[in-house]
Amino acid sequence: MTAPKPPREVSRAIDALPAPIGKRLLQVRDLIFAAAAAHDDVGKLTETLKWGEPAYLTDETGSGSTIRLGRLKDSDHAAVLFNCKTTLVDEFRERFPDQFEYRQTRALLVPVTGRLPKQELSVCLSLALTYHRDRRGRKAK
Numbered sequence: 001m002t003a004p005k006p007p008r009e010v011s012r013a014i015d016a017l018p019a020p021i022g023k024r025l026l027q028v029r030d031l032i033f034a035a036a037a038a039h040d041d042v043g044k045l046t047e048t049l050k051w052g053e054p055a056y057l058t059d060e061t062g063s064g065s066t067i068r069l070g071r072l073k074d075s076d077h078a079a080v081l082f083n084c085k086t087t088l089v090d091e092f093r094e095r096f097p098d099q100f101e102y103r104q105t106r107a108l109l110v111p112v113t114g115r116l117p118k119q120e121l122s123v124c125l126s127l128a129l130t131y132h133r134d135r136r137g138r139k140a141k
Contacts, residue, residue: 002030002033003029003030003032003033003034004033004047006029006047006054007047007048009048009049010047010048010049010054013049013052013053013054014026014054014069017070017071018071018076020112020113021071021076021077021078021112023112024078024110024111024112024116025054025069025070025078027116028069028078028080028110028116028121028125029054029056029069031118031121031122031125032045032056032067032125032129033045034122035122035125035126035129036056036058036129038126039063039126039129039130041061041063041130041133042058042061042063042064042129042130043058043060043061043063044060045057045058045060046058046059046060050066050068051068053068053069053070053081054068054069054070055067055068055069056068056069056129058129058132061133062132063129063130063131063132063133064128064129064130064131064132064133065082065083065086065088065128065129065131065132066082066083067080067081067082067125067128067129068080068081068082069081072103072107072109075101075103075109076112077101077109077110077111077112078109078110078111078112079103079107079108079109079110080107080108080109080110080121080124080125081106081107082105082106082107082108082128083106084104084105084106086105086128086131087105088105088124088127088128088131089102089104089105089106089107089108090105091127092108092124092127095120095123095124096117096120096123096124099117099120100117100120100121108121108124
């Protein structure tokens with residue numbers, strides 16, 4: 001599955017970042033769309049800006065938690081940001097303690113050089129895109 005062309009405002013936000021970070025975030029963006037396509041119940045993603053950063057929402061189905069792409073002020077890494085009120089980053093840290101650097105309960109950092117751990121990152125993105133669906137399923141049991 002090929003990711004759709006980003007909306008103009010998203011392209012501008014990515015272009016405003018240092019080139020290596022923007023390039024890496026475009027790779028992460030492709031993984032977000034691929035992860036969404038792999039789950040029938042995620043639906044069409046809404047791609048917009050939140051706090052001036054590209055954001056991906058499951059508005060159509062409400063299955064997931066928002067994923068934002070950006071950069072943390074204290075880092076030269078690309079950042080994949082999640083709602084800090086979720087348990088997502090803690091779950092990522094538990095599953096992949098050595099694959100990524102983390103910031104509190106809100107960010108997974110991705111180095112801008114070297115290999116992108118696509119498989120592990122895809123698992124994290126899938127967990128975010130199905131976060132609410134999975135929580136509803138656990139409560140129903």
